[in-house]
Amino acid sequence: MLRCLLLSLALCLPTAPLQAGTTTATFDIGGVAVRLDVPEGYARVSQRSPELLAFQQGMLPQTNRLVETLMTEADLTTTLAGGQSAGIAYQLQAMRALESVDIDAAKWPQLRDATIEQMGGIDMRKVMGTLQQQADRTLEAATDGEVGVRLGDPSQPALYATDDPDAVHFSMVLPLEVEVAGETTQQRIAAACMLTVVAERLVLLYAFLGIKPGDDEQQVRARVQAAVDALGEATRRANSPQHAADAQG
Numbered sequence: 001m002l003r004c005l006l007l008s009l010a011l012c013l014p015t016a017p018l019q020a021g022t023t024t025a026t027f028d029i030g031g032v033a034v035r036l037d038v039p040e041g042y043a044r045v046s047q048r049s050p051e052l053l054a055f056q057q058g059m060l061p062q063t064n065r066l067v068e069t070l071m072t073e074a075d076l077t078t079t080l081a082g083g084q085s086a087g088i089a090y091q092l093q094a095m096r097a098l099e100s101v102d103i104d105a106a107k108w109p110q111l112r113d114a115t116i117e118q119m120g121g122i123d124m125r126k127v128m129g130t131l132q133q134q135a136d137r138t139l140e141a142a143t144d145g146e147v148g149v150r151l152g153d154p155s156q157p158a159l160y161a162t163d164d165p166d167a168v169h170f171s172m173v174l175p176l177e178v179e180v181a182g183e184t185t186q187q188r189i190a191a192a193c194m195l196t197v198v199a200e201r202l203v204l205l206y207a208f209l210g211i212k213p214g215d216d217e218q219q220v221r222a223r224v225q226a227a228v229d230a231l232g233e234a235t236r237r238a239n240s241p242q243h244a245a246d247a248q249g
Contacts, residue, residue: 024238027067027092029201030100036068036092037234043076045069052080056091058138061131064204065099067092088227093204102200108166111202115168115195116159124154148179160225167196167232171221173211190217192224194232198239205232 023038038044045053046068057066071079072087103111128151139147152175161169171192178185188211195204207228211220 025068029067029094029199029203032199032201034199034201034203035235035238037231037238038070039231041072041074042070042090043073045071045076048076049080055138055142058142059131059135060093061127062134063096064093065096067094067203088224089208090228090231091204091206091208093206095202095204098202101202103197103202104200108197112165112168116162119157119159119168119170122157124156128152128154146181150177150179151175152177158221161229166236167194169194169225169229171225173217173221188217190220190224192221192228194228196232196236198236203235205235207231 023040024035025038025044026033026035028034045056053066053069056069060066068091070090070092075087075089078086132151135149135151139145139149154175155173157170157172159168159170161167169192171190174189174191176187176189178187190209190211192207193204195202197203205228207224209220209224209227211217
């Protein structure tokens with residue numbers, strides 16, 4: 001169980017491309033049905049292991065609600081059995097303060113510009129300090145103090161694809177020091193996020209990827225960026241009026 005919790009925290013998951021043959025899951029975000037494309041071969045953690053999803057929620061900022069985590073069927077089975085996973089992980093999150101706010105075409109440009117401006121001045125050490133306190137509480141409750149995690153100084157979020165008027169894209173690297181039964185390991189996680197609006201609801205889509213020794217960090221970041229952007233585009237299509245009309249017809 002400790003190994004399972006550790007792996008779920010780190011999300012050290014190499015990337016795999018989105019494939020044809022996706023299924024669509026529907027979630028309630030602020031009273032609106034939001035559809036998420038689930039790539040072929042992926043499992044919804046909320047269905048397979050609600051305890052794992054609850055643990056992951058405990059590691060997030062309290063401002064964010066974890067709606068779903070997607071892992072490959074093989075990785076989820078391996079993780080729950082205490083083994084090492086080997087695929088990509090995605091998350092769908094919502095911002096609690098804006099979850100029930102309609103974000104229409106008139107509101108989005110102002111929100112997008114404000115988000116980009118705020119990211120330039122974000123104090124990541126302060127953010128990580130708050131997350132460290134939350135992680136300590138979550139791990140103490142889940143593992144009786146047998147697992148410890150120290151969050152290092154992350155890279156500043158780097159914007160990319162800034163010519164996309166319909167989303168804010170950024171990526172970063174998160175260093176971790178994890179201690180289990182007195183054994184300490186150093187880990188680095190590449191994370192990419194696409195913040196966008198679907199069905200007039202603001203959502204955050206994430207992809208995570210562990211950086212292994214010898215990996216080219218820029219290549220790893222490029223891979224998670226491509227992965228989350230592909231999921232984001234598929235999700236926007238799944239929530240488009242045209243998609244709804246096609247489904248009814």
